[in-house]
Amino acid sequence: MPAIIGSYGNYLIPTYLGASEIVYPRINNISVLIIPKSYAIIISTLICEYGNGIGWTLYPPLSTSVITSLGIDLILYSLLLLGFSTTLTTINFIVTHHIWKPILLPLATMDTYIWSLVLISYMLIIVLPILTGRILMISWDLHYNTIFFDPQYGGDPIFYQHIFWFFGHPEVHILIVPGFGLISNILFEHMSVILFGLQSMILAMRSICYLGCLVWSHHMFTVGIEIDSRAYFMSSTMLISLPTASKMFNWIRTYLNTYLMVVKNLSIIYIKMFLIMFTLGGSSGIILGNNVINISLHDTYYVVSHFHIVLSLGTILAIFIGVSAYQESIFLHIWSITNAISLYHVKVILIGILVTFIPMHYLSFNTHPRRISDFPDSINWWNSLSSLGCSLTWVSFFVLITQSANSIITSLSVYRLQLIWKVHSSGVILLGLATSCYLTDNRQELKL
Ligand SMILES: [Cu+2]
Secondary structure (H helix, E strand, O other), X not given: OHHHHHHHHHHHHHHHHOOOOOXXXXXXXXXXXXXXXXXXXXXXXXXXXXXXXOOOOOOOOOOOOOOOOHHHHHHHHHHHHHHHHHHHHHHHHHHHHHHHOOOOOOHHHOOHXXXXXXXXXXXXXXXXXXXXXXXXXXXHHHHOOOOOOOHHHOOOHHHHHHHHHHHHHHHHHHHHHHHHHHHHHHHHHOOOOOOOOHHHHHHHHHHHHHHHOOOHHHHOHHHOOOHHHHHHHHHHHHHOHHHHHHHHHHHHHHHHOOHHXXXXXXXXXXXXXXXXXXHHHHHHHHHHHOHHHHHHHOOEHHHHHHHHHHHHHHHHHHHHHHHHHHHHHHHOOOOHHHHHHHHHHHHHHHHHHHHHHHHHHHHHHXXXXXXXOOOOHHHHHHHHHHHHHHHHHHHHHHHHHHHHHHHHHHHHHHHHHXXXXXXXXXXXXXXXXXXXXXXXXXXXXXXX
């Protein structure tokens, strides 16, 4: 979220709306400064005596029946802080959009990335109070003798799952919809024709956000919900594939419209990779959305491989697409070397992802359960292959770090050359020499 929403949003919303800055920059500062603190608190749970071995979902009764709750308290506190930080950013985005939106132009012509951020901001306003509520309820159950989730006294742990996933599923869309907006934007900016079906792209994002708030129980088909509700949650889940597929169609059509089919543009290669991964992950999602199949695939590797391909990789690839597309304007760097290194990154990560997740799909049909480290020897080979793919993905990250470092160093030297050129052109040669000496000294000091 800080990467795809916070960083790109704060940079691109004012840029695309023609504003000098977002409306409340100081509130934005607070929201940024909270993030490292809450991360530090989460990491500090590692040194607690009993740690935080309750999973990321914090399901009761496991989370409310611990020996000492220090680890859980710290996690709850950091989540509260993160929620507060996100709310501030959300308010900032909505107000900036309302103040700076074009008055004479219809909203349907507004930039797709701005659309996506405004939509997810409203979604966050709907679901964040629910997240905060469940954090406080767990905390009160732990410390103030409430019995919200204690079945012994009439509490209901299933109720916790409902409020958790009412936040949890929209969160999936909150993470991926800005990626959709970014990709549409970059395709539009890097080509010579307009985006195919702009109106349907915007309508699809709105439908995805709306439907995303109504499907939360597909995460809990096995808890004993009655058949009618399961049928409803199954149908509404599958309905999301329609707007998503229309977006895929529009992207492919836009891509086929351009000369970029023959140009080796880095962000376009990333976009192609995103389309392949998202189609693979989306297809397994339709299978998983089916109520009956879902019960047999529940808690197997199928779920793991589905959501990692579709969400985690979708968002990470969208971040890469943004980095590769906007680093030219941010870092002012020259393309050649970084582009070459990044092409290696694309290849290694693509092979890494496929080698990780294809064996995982095979394992899931042999009902390899998730979260269990032990397995029969007959499927050892597939597990090892999956681990090898994961290691390859890590290697690709080191390639990416090399590329980013190279990009920053190049941009620094370009900036220095530009500065000297400006001073020279104004005729003050001595000042130029002094500036370059000052910069050199500064860099030496930094090195020391
Ligand atoms: Cu879901």
